[in-house]
Structures are given as structure tokens and as C-alpha cells.
Amino acid sequence: MRFIAMCFRNFKRRRLRTILCLSGCTLAVTFLVGVGASILRATTIIWDMNMLFENEIVVVSRDVLVIQGFPIGGTIPQTIVDELGGIEGVKEVIPMIFVIELRDGKISRIFPANITIGLPLEKIPSTFSFTGIGVEGNLPRERKEVLVGGSIADQYGLSAGDVISLKGENLTISGILRGPSMILSRSIIMSLKTCQEIYKYSGQISMVVVEPEAAADVKKVACEIESKINFVMALTENERNELTKPVLDELNFWNNGLRLLLLSISAMLIAVVEVMNVSESRRDIATLVAIGAPKVAILKMVIAEVALIGLSGGFLGLIFGGLAAVSLASSYTHIPIQMFIQSFFQLVTPQLTIEVLVLTLTTCCLSAVIPAMFALRINVNETLRAEY
Amino acid sequence: MIVETRNLTKIYHVGSSAITAINDVNLKIEKGTIISIVGPSGAGKTTLLNLIGLIDKPTFGKVFLGGIDTSLLGENERRKIRLTRIGFIFQTFNLLPHLTAIENVELPMALAGFTQRKQKERALQLLSLVGLDKRANHFPKQLSVGEMQRVAIARALANNPSLILADEPTGELDSKTGMEIIRLLHDLCREENITMIVATHDEKTAKISDVVYQMLDGKLK
Numbered sequence: 246m247r248f249i250a251m252c253f254r255n256f257k258r259r260r261l262r263t264i265l266c267l268s269g270c271t272l273a274v275t276f277l278v279g280v281g282a283s284i285l286r287a288t289t290i291i292w293d294m295n296m297l298f299e300n301e302i303v304v305v306s307r308d309v310l311v312i313q314g315f316p317i318g319g320t321i322p323q324t325i326v327d328e329l330g331g332i333e334g335v336k337e338v339i340p341m342i343f344v345i346e347l348r349d350g351k352i353s354r355i356f357p358a359n360i361t362i363g364l365p366l367e368k369i370p371s372t373f374s375f376t377g378i379g380v381e382g383n384l385p386r387e388r389k390e391v392l393v394g395g396s397i398a399d400q401y402g403l404s405a406g407d408v409i410s411l412k413g414e415n416l417t418i419s420g421i422l423r424g425p426s427m428i429l430s431r432s433i434i435m436s437l438k439t440c441q442e443i444y445k446y447s448g449q450i451s452m453v454v455v456e457p458e459a460a461a462d463v464k465k466v467a468c469e470i471e472s473k474i475n476f477v478m479a480l481t482e483n484e485r486n487e488l489t490k491p492v493l494d495e496l497n498f499w500n501n502g503l504r505l506l507l508l509s510i511s512a513m514l515i516a517v518v519e520v521m522n523v524s525e526s527r528r529d530i531a532t533l534v535a536i537g538a539p540k541v542a543i544l545k546m547v548i549a550e551v552a553l554i555g556l557s558g559g560f561l562g563l564i565f566g567g568l569a570a571v572s573l574a575s576s577y578t579h580i581p582i583q584m585f586i587q588s589f590f591q592l593v594t595p596q597l598t599i600e601v602l603v604l605t606l607t608t609c610c611l612s613a614v615i616p617a618m619f620a621l622r623i624n625v626n627e628t629l630r631a632e633y
Numbered sequence: 634m635i636v637e638t639r640n641l642t643k644i645y646h647v648g649s650s651a652i653t654a655i656n657d658v659n660l661k662i663e664k665g666t667i668i669s670i671v672g673p674s675g676a677g678k679t680t681l682l683n684l685i686g687l688i689d690k691p692t693f694g695k696v697f698l699g700g701i702d703t704s705l706l707g708e709n710e711r712r713k714i715r716l717t718r719i720g721f722i723f724q725t726f727n728l729l730p731h732l733t734a735i736e737n738v739e740l741p742m743a744l745a746g747f748t749q750r751k752q753k754e755r756a757l758q759l760l761s762l763v764g765l766d767k768r769a770n771h772f773p774k775q776l777s778v779g780e781m782q783r784v785a786i787a788r789a790l791a792n793n794p795s796l797i798l799a800d801e802p803t804g805e806l807d808s809k810t811g812m813e814i815i816r817l818l819h820d821l822c823r824e825e826n827i828t829m830i831v832a833t834h835d836e837k838t839a840k841i842s843d844v845v846y847q848m849l850d851g852k853l854k
Contacts, residue, residue, distance in 0.1 A: 254731035532727040535688050536788075537716025538744050539709070626689050629723065630679060 248549040255550060259522065266518040267558050270605075273507040274562020275569055278601055282570030282592045284500045286427070288493055293428045295485065297372060302455040302467050303480045304329065309452075311478070312492075313485050315343055315360075315428075320449040321477060329453055332469050334461030339368045339454040342440045359397060360432045361411075363440025372454075373422070378429070381405060382420030388436050390419040396430035400584055412443050427591075431580075455479070508604060511558070512612035519551050519616035523623075530620055531628035540621055547617045548610065555609030559602050566601075567593040635796060635828045636662040636685055641694035643680050643851075654680040655691070656851035662844075664795070665826040667819060669839035672848035678832035681848070682798045685830065686719050687711040699795070716745055720789030720827075722818075724801035726781040728773040734784045735760060735769040741791040759787035763817060779810035786818060790825070797822065797829040803838055815841060 256263040294313035305311055309319035329338045342363035364372060369384050369392070382405025385392055391411075393403055398421045403409065407418045411433070422429055441447055457466045463481050470479035480488070523530070530543055570592045575582040585592060643655040654677045662668055670678050683689040685696055687703055696703045698714060706714070715721075728737045738756035747755070760766045763783040765776075773781055782802060789797055799818065803811030815831075815838050822829045831838060839845045847854045 251729075251731055258731060528727065529729050532723070532729065533740075534712075535686070535715065535721055535727075536741050536744070537712050537714075539712060542744065626680075626683055629683075629688075629727070 248545050249553070251546065252550045252553050255522065255526075256553070259525075262518055262521065263554065266514055266554055267561070269514045270511050270555060270558025271561040271565060273511040274559050274601060274605060275565040277504055277507050277604075278563055278566020278593060278597065279569030279573060280503055281500060281597055281601070282567065282594075283573050284496050285594065285597060286570070286574060286592055288496060290427050291489055291493065293426050295482065296426055296428075298454055298482070300456075300463070300482060302457060302463065302470065303485065304453040304455055304470055304474075304477050305451070305480070307476050307478050309478070311480060311485060311488060313489055314454075315345070316452045317345060320446065320451060321453070323448050323450050325474060325477070326450075326453060328474055329455060329470065332466070332473060334457050334466040334469065335455055336458040336461075337456040339364055339372065339456075340437060340450040341452050341454060342437060342444070342446055342449075343451045344440070344444050359394075360428060361440060361444070362432055362434045363437045363444075363446075364434070366436045369434065373429075373434070378422065378424040378426070380420040380422055382418070385419045385435060388439050389414075389416055390435070391416045391439075392420050392422050392432075392434040393418050394430040394432040395421055395423045396427075396580070396584060397433065399587075400581060414439075414443050504604065508608045511555075511605075512608045515551055515554055515609060515612040516615050518554075519547060519613065520619055522550060523547060523616045523620045526620075527623050527628045530623050531625045534623070534625045535629060543620050544617050547620050548613045551609045551613040551616070552606065555605050555612075556602070559605035562605075563593065563598060563601060635664045635699055636660065636830070637697040638685065639695045639697070641681070641684060641696065642692050643677075643684060643689070644692045653851050655684065657694070658851075658853045660846075660853065662828055662830070664828055665822075666828055666844060667822055667842045668828075668830045669842035669845045670830065670832045670848050670853070671834060671836065671839045671845060672832075673834055676848040677851040678848055679800050680851075681853075682800050682830060682832050685796075686721060686798045687715050716741060717792050718795050720792070720794035720797040722782070722785050722789050722797065722799040722802045724804040726773070726778075726785045726805070728781055728784055728788070730773050733770050733772055734765060734776065734780075734787075737773070737784055738787045738791055741788060745792050755791065756787070759790055760784070762790075762821065763787045778805055779814065782806060782810075782814050783817070786814070786821070790821065790827075793825075795828060797827055799829060799831045801833055802831065803833065803835055808837070811835070812837065 291313055294315045298314040303311065303314055305316040306319035306321045309316045323340055326338050326340050329335055344361040366385060380392065398404065403418055403421070405418055405420050408415050409418060416435065422432070422434070424430070441449070455466070455470065457463050467479040467481050471477065533543060567589060571582055571585040571589065574585050574592065638658050638660040641655055641658040642653065645652045645654055658681060670681065672678050680689065684691050698718065703711065729740065732740065735753070735756045738759055739752040742752040742755060757766060757769060760769050763786055765780060765783050765787070768776060768780060773784070776784065802818065803814055806814060818829065819841050821827070831842065833839060
């Protein structure tokens with residue numbers, strides 16, 4: 246039987262109802278994808294933050310909020326570096342400054358959303374030498390040289406050798422950092438001293454990254470640091486993950502709750518519309534049964550209608566949801582929307598796409614149960630006898 | 634004997650009262666015979682056709698089709714008999730509104746598992762037989778009532794049934810179109826040696842039948 250053709254003709258006959266139902270589904274999926282993609286982006290960034298400091302200890306001021314490897318607020322005196330070097334089990338210490346700028350125009354005229362990372366020049370090669378990272382040009386070798394993240398470079402058309410002005414200071418771009426990290430793609434990396442000068446962090450740093458000796462017990466070293474140095478937290482990778490876990494769990498909980506709610510509303514909407522459709526098609530269904538159509542054919546008719554609405558809503562929702570996620574990301578980072586459109590599939594990942602389509606299809610199948618049962622319970626005799 | 638009913642009785646329960654729609658009907662119909670069942674509305678004609686057509690089940694009694702006791706059959710076997718051996722023609726045509734004339738005729742063949750090519754060939758042949766080959770791609774709402782009933786006749790003949798059950802086939806038609814339809818049905822059944830049972834309250838329709846039964850209050854005379 247030509248179920249799909251029949252479905253489309255049925256939709257055409259009931260176009261207003263179909264459009265309203267489809268709009269409802271599209272809206273639900275748009276919301277679901279928009280929020281889902283934004284949450285996914287946030288969690289990816291959070292996990293990204295650990296990339297630089299795997300298996301290392303991060304030492305920060307005790308009143309600082311730490312999201313994975315990134316401290317927000319608070320500084321510690323740079324003299325702490327010497328104290329840390331003397332602690333047993335410590336192999337290397339790297340002092341760092343993180344300047345996180347979330348709003349447009351506050352710090353730099355040209356970098357609306359960026360992270361400035363300052364660290365000793367000699368430590369840059371070892372810090373940024375992990376897999377997947379590439380540099381177009383060179384790493385900074387002098388005080389006035391900076392490494393710029395790929396996203397910033399693409400946004401402003403920068404390349405190695407260009408000079409940029411940061412808070413009135415002219416800096417030469419030694420290279421462009423390319424890689425999968427969203428954080429690093431929006432970073433400006435420079436020498437610690439330059440960063441301290443530009444941002445007025447004289448004698449202060451945000452944190453120290455401590456690399457323990459290979460044989461040392463990381464946890465023990467962290468405890469030793471906290472006991473010997475006043476007013477600092479020494480966080481191992483596990484501890485940092487534990488600090489972040491509740492935030493991520495909370496995000497996932499609300500994301501899943503929202504999904505459940507939206508899909509339930511969609512399912513009810515589809516079920517109501519399909520029950521109305523079946524109710525109006527009682528005579529057609531009764532005729533089909535009378536001339537010998539099997540129950541499976543009736544079920545297929547109902548399911549095909551519901552699946553078509555759901556899948557169309559799913560596809561449209563994916564497109565609109567993706568655009569919503571792009572707009573959201575652009576609006577809260579002030580990064581131009583084109584930058585996100587170029588990396589559309591990083592926001593709306595294949596995994597999210599499949600997840601949404603599977604969820605939508607499952608919802609449709611569930612919402613088809615009631616109309617299908619209703620269709621199968623139609624009393625053929627009474628329906629054929631009734632006057633219309 | 635293609636159709637036989639023994640002590641066929643159908644009782645409907647409405648609230649606390651029981652209504653006997655069919656009361657102890659015994660009928661024997663030979664192959665190729667055209668039967669008319671004449672009676673006023675509510676006499677039980679449609680119920681009798683529904684019982685013979687295996688759409689409904691009797692309260693008592695039995696229906697034999699081609700010698701098979703249908704009371705022993707499961708729902709799926711009854712459905713297959715409806716699909717392959719019985720053609721239904723309804724008073725209000727009951728064409729599916731979202732299918733074209735040819736698609737409506739193809740429908741029983743599609744359900745019976747014919748190939749698409751065969752469905753199309755036979756549907757066109759049947760539409761040509763009822764004089765509607767040029768209206769094959771029209772939707773029911775684009776056809777006149779007479780044309781709709783012709784499409785319904787073509788659909789009833791689609792799977793080469795041995796029995797056609799026509800419930801008030803001229804009920805929605807004017808007398809001229811009604812007579813044309815009845816003659817068409819008569820000729821087709823004669824040509825193909827198909828047994829036909831027509832329920833009608835129209836005496837003219839009954840006149841062209843081989844046997845005419847009167848039905849009143851569920852009883853056949």
C-alpha cells in the first residue's frame with residue numbers, strides 16, 4: 246500500500262492541524278537542540294580546561310573558584326614558586342596568569358571574548374606540546390611576542406608576523422595556535438612578565454602548575470604543599486574533576502529533565518492530533534477492515550502518519566535548534582555568528598543529531614500507541630452503518 | 634452451494650433490552666445466482682449481508698461459504714476470505730478520499746499481495762469495464778455519484794471474487810443512474826458467473842434478480 250503517499254495526502258487534507266502539530270514538534274525539538282547544544286558546548290569547554298594539566302597539581306589561592314584547570318578570581322604572590330620548588334616530590338613548577346574576559350570591549354578593543362595566558366617563555370613549548378595542537382609560525386621567544394588562538398586569528402584575519410595592540414601595548418604575533426580545544430582557540434599566550442605588565446599583575450600570579458616527580462605520590466605532594474604553604478589549595482586532577490562533577494551532573498540533570506518534558510508534551514500533542522485524524526478516518530478504516538485489510542496495515546497507516554510528523558519536526562527542529570544554539574553562543578560570547586556557523590557541526594555534533602532523531606522517533610512511536618489502539622478498536626459494523 | 638445460512642440469528646443488546654436483527658434465517662444460494670433482499674429500513678438487510686460477508690459474527694446459527702463452516706475460522710482466515718472471495722459494494726461507496734479512482738481499485742489487490750504492475754493492469758481493465766478508464770486519476774470528490782459507485786464496483790471485482798454483496802447500491806443515486814448501475818452489476822456478474830446478493834428497498838432493482846426475498850423484522854420470506 247502507498248502509505249507514505251496516503252499520509253501526505255491526509256496531511257494536505259488536514260493541513261492546518263498538521264502545520265500546527267508540526268510547528269509544536271519543531272518548537273520542542275528546536276528548544277531541545279538549542280539547549281542541548283549549548284550545554285554540550287559548556288561541558289566540552291569545562292573538560293577542555295583540564296587538557297593542559299593532566300596528571301599535574303594546580304596550586305591556587307584558597308578563595309578561588311576553580312573550574313578544572315582554570316582559576317577564576319584571586320591571585321597568589323609569585324614568591325610562592327620558590328617555596329614550591331623546595332617541597333619534596335616536586336619536579337617542576339610553572340607560574341601562570343589567566344585573564345578571563347567575558348564581555349566585549351572591557352579589556353581589549355579587538356578581542357571581545359578571550360583568555361590571556363601568561364607563563365614563562367621557556368615553559369611554553371612543553372606546556373603546548375600535546376597531540377592535536379599545531380602552530381602556524383613559531384612559539385613566542387621574546388617578551389613582545391604572542392601566540393594567538395585560531396578562532397581569534399580567523400575572526401580578525403591575523404597571521405604570524407602581524408602586530409596587534411593590547412591595552413596600548415604593541416605585540417607581534419609569532420604564531421597561530423590550531424587545535425581542537427575551544428579554550429585555546431580563543432586564547433592569547435604570552436610571556437608571564439608581559440602579561441603581568443599589561444594587566445597590572447606585578448608580582449602576582451593566578452596559579453602554579455606543579456609537576457610531581459614520576460615516583461612521587463601525587464596526593465601526598467598536594468597535601469605537603471597545602472601543609473607547608475599558607476592560604477593555598479593544591480588540587481590534583483581527581484580533585485579538580487570532583488569539584489566540577491556536581492556542576493556537570495546538575496547541567497545533565499536539567500538537560501535530561503527538559504528533554505523528558507519537551508518530548509512528553511510533543512508526544513501528547515501528536516497523540517491528540519492523530520486520535521483526531523483516526524476519528525475522522527473511522528469510515529476509511531472500517532472500509533479497509535471490511536474489504537480485508539490486516540491489522541498490521543491499519544497500524545502502519547497510523548504509525549506512518551505519526552512518524553512523518555515526528556521526523557519532519559525532528560529535522561526542522563535540528564536545523565532551527567542548531568541556529569538557536571549558534572545565536573546563543575554568539576550572543577553570550579560576543580563572537581560573530583559566522584564563526585559559529587563555520588563550526589556548526591562542533592555545536593550540533595553528529596552524536597547530538599542522532600540522539601535527537603532517535604528520541605524523536607521513539608517519542609513518535611510511543612505517541613502512536615493510543616491512536617493505533619483507537620484505530621484497531623473501531624467497530625466496523627457500526628461505523629459502516631453510521632450516516633455521515 | 635456458494636452461500637448457506639443455518640438458523641442464522643443476530644441479537645443486539647442495547648442497554649437492558651435485546652433487539653433481534655436477524656431471526657432464524659435459512660438461506661441457500663447457488664453459484665452465479667443474483668439475489669435481491671427487499672425490505673424497509675431496519676428490516677435487517679445490512680446485518681444479514683454483514684453476517685454473510687464475515688464482517689459480523691452471528692449470535693446463533695452458522696454461515697457456510699463454499700461449503701466451509703465460517704464459525705470455525707479464526708479472524709485472520711475470515712479476513713482473507715473477505716479479501717479474496719467477497720466483493721463489497723456500499724450504499725455510500727466508501728471510496729478512500731485520498732486515493733485516486735485507480736488507486737482505490739488497486740487497494741484490494743495491493744492487500745492481497747499483487748505486484749504493482751499487475752495491480753495497475755487489472756485496475757485499468759476494470760475501470761475500462763465500468764467505463765471510467767479516462768477518469769482513473771481523478772479523486773473521488775472529482776467524480777459524480779454514479780462514477781463513484783462505478784469505481785466501487787470495479788474495486789469489488791478487483792480480486793476476482795465469487796460473491797458480491799451490494800448494500801443498497803443505488804441508494805444514493807437518481808433512478809436513471811441507479812438503473813444503469815444495477816444493469817452494469819447484473820451484466821458483470823452474469824459474464825463472470827459471480828453470485829450477487831443485493832440488499833435494496835427499490836422494487837425496480839429487485840426485478841432484474843433471479844430470486845427476490847422479502848425481509849421484515851429480521852425474518853426472510
